[in-house]
Amino acid sequence: MNITVEKQPNCNASLLVEVPSDTVQSERNKIVKTYTSQARIQGFRPGKAPRKVIEKRFGSSITSELEERLARQAFEKAMTEQGLKVLDFGRPADFKETPDGSVTFRSQLTLAPEINLPDYKGITITAGSAEVTEEEVEQNLQSLRERLADYSDIEGRTATTGDLAVIDYTSTLDGTPLEEALGKPVGYLSGREGFWIKIDEESFLPGFAAELDGCAAGDEKEIKVTVPEDFPVAELHGKELVFDVKVKEIKEVSLPELDDEFAAKVTGGKGLDELKTMVEQQLGVEKQRQVDDAKVNQIVEHFNELVDFELPEELVREETQSQADSLVQRGVQSGMSEDEIAAQQAEIFATAGMQARTNLKTNFILQEIARVENIQISDAELVNHLATVAQSRKESPKKMIKQLQKEGRIPGIRNSMLVGKAIDFVLEHANVEEASASTEDQEEKS
Structure with a gap:
């Protein structure tokens, strides 16, 4: 089997395959033999129908299966021998059989970007404090009072x-x-x-x-x-x-008085001290999330400044549309009218496009780090994760997993988990410096 790969811009490639006649004939014989053993044709005992009868009755199906087999073998060979990282093999086309019995066909591939990773261990990032102050608790309690005013x-x-x-x-x-x-x-x-x-x-x-x-x-x-x-x-x-x-x-x-009666209304029966504890805990969780998000954002910014590479345009279009849909949804939730959204369509898609490229670049970089560091998601980790999600949704894990498989979403979930693991790896090996008070104030303003 002779394979020629012509790489093109934007992570595309053209794959041309030539399959020698002996390989074509060997694969066709295997398929015909299977059909012969399984076919039930009137007038012939099972497995005894002549080859010509089988080929005439099932000719189109045999040809279709032959093309699928040859394409699958070509794709596997292209990846192993030429080291291609293929995101989408496309649909094989232009199957032609030459007079000597050999077969040629081509396919348009979408390749993963070629990435030269920068140093990803020891990145210096700053992290604010997740400690909750008394002033923050009081401010939150004041907001609660204002809501019930x-x-x-x-x-x-x-x-x-x-x-x-x-x-x-x-x-x-x-x-x-x-x-x-x-x-x-x-x-x-x-x-x-x-x-x-x-x-x-x-x-x-x-x-x-x-x-x-x-x-x-x-x-x-x-x-x-x-x-x-x-x-x-x-x-x-x-x-x-x-x-x-x-x-x-x-x-x-x-404003209502800040007392046990007020706390009971807010909490469903708990006292003021318990309300303050609940507020402090909630603020602590939120501040820790903000600290973690800030770390991840610094990692993303670091990689996107140092690394640039071509992206598959089809993925860019899909991610841009997804980001635009999210922006529109947030606009609707904030009270924007259809006319207001339509008037800002150009700005929405410009913002969505920039975010899409950032997201895709970061995703590919982290996938490459996972590959280099042999970071993987085991089947057990995947199942445990899905079971946790199902439990949070109060759904049957088996039913939910079956539905996800039917929708083809399992690989995407596994990839998201892999990217998360890669981020954790980078953060574990980062040089984390405590942000000064002035730095935190500046970040909040920005």
């Missing part, structure tokens, strides 16, 4: 810091309605009716809520705000927006 209409005074205002508003840019000026939807910036806003510096846009201090129900006011540089809509950075605001209601916030 009572709101009452204010009479006899104007609004002040900490109150809530219910407002109607519209916005303009250089005298033109904002959406008209930009030529696309901008969500809540363009205007709202019955919008609730807390009067403090962190609400809405910087400086907006402060202008409501001293207002009363029925007041109308023009508020000018300069859009900050970190605002999601880049076209508005540094622009001055003018809001025409009508104050409909002013409400006073009454």
Whole structure:
């Protein structure tokens, strides 16, 4: 069997196969013999039908099975003899039989990227502290109080810091309605009716809520705000927006007392000390997750800065679509309308494309590290993982695994576990430095 591989850009390759006539005939004979032994043809005893009868009756099936066998043998030989790392062998095509009985065919392959790994042991990363402070516990308890607060209409005074205002508003840019000026939807910036806003510096846009201090129900006011540089809509950075605001209601916030009665409402019967312990534990889990995520992000950034290689375009397209779908879903959950999402389609796909390439590069790098370090996922590990997932979903493990097999998702799950193991390996061999307080503050701001 003669195999020629022509590598092409973007991890593609063309595979041309020539199978000598003796190999073709040998494989055909094996297939015909199997059909002869199993076929039930009227007028002949089992296994005694003439070859010509078998070939005439099952000719197309024999040819199809022969092509499958030859293709499978060619693929195996290509991987073993030429060291190809194949992601997808494609569909063999252009089968041709020459006068001497030999067969040729070709297939379009998708190859794994060729990667020159950088040093992946001893990478220096910084890690913040997962320790929970008393201040953080108090802030969380305050947030719980605010969620259970009572709101009452204010009479006899104007609004002040900490109150809530219910407002109607519209916005303009250089005298033109904002959406008209930009030529696309901008969500809540363009205007709202019955919008609730807390009067403090962190609400809405910087400086907006402060202008409501001293207002009363029925007041109308023009508020000018300069859009900050970190605002999601880049076209508005540094622009001055003018809001025409009508104050409909002013409400006073009454927070519940932080006591055992409050704790019982939140926890279903536990006391204040137990609530504080629960809050501290939850914050500890969340902070540890953030620390772990920050470590992984540094590893990803490190590899993507040092290593570059071609990626299979089909995988890039699939991952880009997946990332775009996720961005759209998050947009819908945050309250974006279909028109707003459609207006930002180009930005969504640009962001999704960049994230897709980062994800794929990282995945391939970690798979290569796993190969070099002989990191594997055993069948027992896979089954245990799937059983844990099934238990969390309150499903039958056997039923869930069978469904995953039917959907062809088991290899992807195994690969995800392998990548996770590779990340753990890199982190175990990393040089972890404790982040200073100023570094942690900067990371939180970014």
